Amino acid sequence: MTVIDPKINLDLHLLLDGVGGARFEQGVSRTPSKDPTYIIRVTGKEPEKVVLSIFLQWDKAPSDVSPERVAAWSGMKAKYGETVSF
Numbered sequence: 001m002t003v004i005d006p007k008i009n010l011d012l013h014l015l016l017d018g019v020g021g022a023r024f025e026q027g028v029s030r031t032p033s034k035d036p037t038y039i040i041r042v043t044g045k046e047p048e049k050v051v052l053s054i055f056l057q058w059d060k061a062p063s064d065v066s067p068e069r070v071a072a073w074s075g076m077k078a079k080y081g082e083t084v085s086f
Contacts, residue, residue: 020045024077035062
């Protein structure tokens, strides 16, 4: 799979044969305010091997993650479960 977006200088290539699943994780930012982070970890054939981490991005500060982004992440987690195997 290839994802290209020249507007944000993104050129991502992911070999789907190497993907085994995904995990939805909620963590804490490293900032002093310790805001929540929302992550999708794409795993390899071995579930403990992470091949790609996708973070919900805030607009200006870690506390600025829009409710719509959190709702989309929560909806996917509810639909697919905490851990997904392909």
